[in-house]
Amino acid sequence: MALEPRSGIYEILDERFRIPANGDRRLEQLFDGSRWCEGPVYIPAWRQVIFSDIPNDRMLRWDEATGAVGEFRIGAGNSNGNTLDREGRLITCEQGNRRITRTEYDGSITVIADRYRGKRFNSPNDVIVHSDGSIWFTDPIFGIISDYEGHRGESEIGASNVYRVDPETGRVRVMADGFGAPNGLSFSPDERQLLIADTLAGQIRAYDVYDGQKLSDGTVFAEAPLTDSQFDSIGFDDEGRVWVAAGAGGMHCYDPDTTLIGRIVFPVGISNMCFGGPRNNRLFVTASSTLYSLVVAVTGAPAIGSPGACLRVRSEHEVAAAATRWRMNAGTPS
Numbered sequence: 001m002a003l004e005p006r007s008g009i010y011e012i013l014d015e016r017f018r019i020p021a022n023g024d025r026r027l028e029q030l031f032d033g034s035r036w037c038e039g040p041v042y043i044p045a046w047r048q049v050i051f052s053d054i055p056n057d058r059m060l061r062w063d064e065a066t067g068a069v070g071e072f073r074i075g076a077g078n079s080n081g082n083t084l085d086r087e088g089r090l091i092t093c094e095q096g097n098r099r100i101t102r103t104e105y106d107g108s109i110t111v112i113a114d115r116y117r118g119k120r121f122n123s124p125n126d127v128i129v130h131s132d133g134s135i136w137f138t139d140p141i142f143g144i145i146s147d148y149e150g151h152r153g154e155s156e157i158g159a160s161n162v163y164r165v166d167p168e169t170g171r172v173r174v175m176a177d178g179f180g181a182p183n184g185l186s187f188s189p190d191e192r193q194l195l196i197a198d199t200l201a202g203q204i205r206a207y208d209v210y211d212g213q214k215l216s217d218g219t220v221f222a223e224a225p226l227t228d229s230q231f232d233s234i235g236f237d238d239e240g241r242v243w244v245a246a247g248a249g250g251m252h253c254y255d256p257d258t259t260l261i262g263r264i265v266f267p268v269g270i271s272n273m274c275f276g277g278p279r280n281n282r283l284f285v286t287a288s289s290t291l292y293s294l295v296v297a298v299t300g301a302p303a304i305g306s307p308g309a310c311l312r313v314r315s316e317h318e319v320a321a322a323a324t325r326w327r328m329n330a331g332t333p334s
Contacts, residue, residue: 017262023296042276081126093124095143133167138182233272275300
């Protein structure tokens, strides 16, 4: 149960959510008109968000300076997850083409990986980049179970795994297996931990990362019934809190000790999220046909190889001040 009646879009489940809940009191709708959108990534050099409209087989871009939304790529291989590599190039999961690609500076497309041991991937879903340049991605079957988000087909590999592409050799390795449907994934700010959402299992699993190339056995970081939440995209803020796009459950926020401390409520189920904006404190969230944003009271962790989470011990004064502001805004419409 919430500690108090919900204020606007925030639901506080633990005192530690007091400060994160002191951002915008309403959602800002940036675009509506997709069939099903996912994969937002903020590109600082362009001041744009690139995101995928999967069934319409296109990638869109929202411009921060003008607010305009236009088509970035038509015929995008039913793209899903997107991220940036260490050189600022766009890395994309193409569900329909069953591959991982990179958009070069001149706009040309390079195929990074499309097979494991000679067999095509299922439908790459979400992707991240390690500071060593390796590319990690999930490969569930969402894009091959029908023609809606890809092309109906059989799984050649016969499993849904998490893979790593070596930056020097291009070798593809299975890093984690045993999933119902691996989906969102994220390294912790210090890259010592990897979180992976298993949507069908209703779990987020945590793995210790060794030398950027080995994982421990996974443990359960969070669980939720599928009737309540559907775990998807994952991100960290710079104080180590975990933010999860959880479908009908809205945006979940977890303390590093795995406690669910609060939620942000959305009018429809949400799919993916990313931090962005000039201060990296703006959440961009895809939800059904819509791209939303809100400026929050936390800062997203740098995407690649930050020096580590700065875990602060909040004073009673800080928490009390946050609680006061939260109560003052309790009647603000969402």
